[in-house]
Amino acid sequence: VNQPVHQLQSRIPICWYEFSAIAVVIAxxxxxxxxxxxxxxxxxxxxxxxxxAAERRLKAPExxxxxxxxxxxxFWNAAERQTQKRPTIYLVDFVFTRCQTVCVSLGTAFQRLxxxxxxxxQIDHIHLISISxxxxxxxxxxxxxxxxxxxxxxxxxxxxxxxSAESLKRLTRELGIVVIPDLxxxxxxxxxxxxxxxxxxxxxxxxxxxxxxxxAFAADIHK
Amino acid sequence: xxxxxxxxxxxxxxxxxxxAFAISPCIxxxxxxxxxxxxxxxxxxxxxxxxxxxxxVALAFYSSRFGFKSKSLDPFGLLGCLIAxxxxxxxxxxxxxxxxxxxxxxAAFKYGSWYFAGLLFLPAWQRAHPALKIFxxxxxxxxxxxxxxxxxxxxxxxxxxxxxxxxxVAGQMLVFLGSVLACVYLVGNIGSFLMxxxxxxxxxxx
Numbered sequence: 001v002n003q004p005v006h007q008l009q010s011r012i013p014i015c016w017y018e019f020s021a022i023a024v025v026i027a028x029x030x031x032x033x034x035x036x037x038x039x040x041x042x043x044x045x046x047x048x049x050x051x052x053a054a055e056r057r058l059k060a061p062e063x064x065x066x067x068x069x070x071x072x073x074x075f076w077n078a079a080e081r082q083t084q085k086r087p088t089i090y091l092v093d094f095v096f097t098r099c100q101t102v103c104v105s106l107g108t109a110f111q112r113l114x115x116x117x118x119x120x121x122q123i124d125h126i127h128l129i130s131i132s133x134x135x136x137x138x139x140x141x142x143x144x145x146x147x148x149x150x151x152x153x154x155x156x157x158x159x160x161x162x163x164s165a166e167s168l169k170r171l172t173r174e175l176g177i178v179v180i181p182d183l184x185x186x187x188x189x190x191x192x193x194x195x196x197x198x199x200x201x202x203x204x205x206x207x208x209x210x211x212x213x214x215x216a217f218a219a220d221i222h223k
Numbered sequence: 224x225x226x227x228x229x230x231x232x233x234x235x236x237x238x239x240x241x242x243a244f245a246i247s248p249c250i251x252x253x254x255x256x257x258x259x260x261x262x263x264x265x266x267x268x269x270x271x272x273x274x275x276x277x278x279x280v281a282l283a284f285y286s287s288r289f290g291f292k293s294k295s296l297d298p299f300g301l302l303g304c305l306i307a308x309x310x311x312x313x314x315x316x317x318x319x320x321x322x323x324x325x326x327x328x329x330a331a332f333k334y335g336s337w338y339f340a341g342l343l344f345l346p347a348w349q350r351a352h353p354a355l356k357i358f359x360x361x362x363x364x365x366x367x368x369x370x371x372x373x374x375x376x377x378x379x380x381x382x383x384x385x386x387x388x389x390x391x392v393a394g395q396m397l398v399f400l401g402s403v404l405a406c407v408y409l410v411g412n413i414g415s416f417l418m419x420x421x422x423x424x425x426x427x428x429x
Binding site for chain 2: 015017018021022025026029032033036037042043044045046047048176178180181182188189190
């Protein structure tokens with residue numbers, strides 16, 4: 001108020017610069033938030049992954065896995081699905097065999113699902129896969145130990161590890177699986193069940209507590 | 224003369240400290256330092272974020288001796304305060320935290336955005352009107368408290384990279400930071416509030 005008029009006038013154009021910059025910053029912020037939250041539909045990374053799966057924008061790459069019996073196998077490969085009348089649907093989880101927490105719950109959930117697959121004769125197109133992301137420590141003996149612990153029958157449930165660190169990297173990156181080593185030589189990781197069709201398309205992602213919903217969804221796909 | 228020399232030495236020391244603090248985030252090029260700092264959500268949000276921001280502030284302080292100013296673009300300090308506010312808001316999103324932990328590009332954006340926000344903040348704060356300062360501090364405190372309480376109350380895991388216990392500690396850390404910010408602002412400005420009150424009273428008596 002006490003400033004001379006000419007000083008106030010000289011500040012007016014500068015104001016416009018500032019307000020233009022503010023408009024750009026706010027627009028950039030809104031764009032960025034809309035981008036990372038998928039237009040305010042997903043505020044967590046897991047929500048975003050599940051949205052992408054529901055919209056068929058998440059695909060599992062064809063990677064070679066080494067099973068607990070030592071066999072190398074590629075699941076959801078194109079050649080195999082052409083020969084099948086009723087393509088296999090895979091329920092896939094990610095574990096490491098030393099894990100004493102969430103992987104035990106995942107193992108128990110798969111154990112129950114295995115029993116269900118065997119009990120229901122109609123459902124023979126669902127296969128369970130537990131993939132270890134600890135490629136350094138989990139070889140066939142460790143995988144077999146995990147499979148035996150939960151009574152995994154290899155005809156319905158494969159416990160496997162990617163055949164190389166590169167394959168693991170491809171798989172986790174494209175599926176958005178987060179595996180972070182902690183300071184106790186363990187890992188922090190996603191604990192979800194992925195429903196993947198014969199083409200490698202992720203159809204749905206479920207919390208491990210909702211394993212029955214994952215199973216029902218998988219059973220319905222090729223009914 | 225002696226006093227001037229002491230003052231000059233203190234100022235030099237302050238500049239040296241601020242330069243050292245400004246370049247301290249270079250430690251984050253060391254993977255082990257990142258692993259330790261980002262191993263828990265509380266350290267990530269409660270230590271790494273304020274540290275990067277403060278390092279930016281330190282660089283702004285250090286560069287002020289060379290007469291570097293952003294006054295032409297931000298004469299009222301609104302832009303610098305707004306960028307600091309929006310940067311805080313963005314990195315409170317759980318999805319943003321996960322992205323920064325998974326993808327190196329997002330991690331670089333995180334380090335850069337906090338540092339840049341701090342760099343612009345100091346000159347903006349020095350120019351800002353008291354009303355803008357109260358608005359800024361109020362919003363930051365409100366945001367830190369709200370997010371902190373949500374993190375503490377939720378039983379579901381928000382970040383795939385951190386478990387629920389880590390999330391709850393991070394919530395406590397954010398509430399603590401909000402309280403510290405509010406206290407520092409109030410203590411730092413209580414004198415000017417009281418003086419303004421006294422001035423107003425004297426005006427009313429007149």
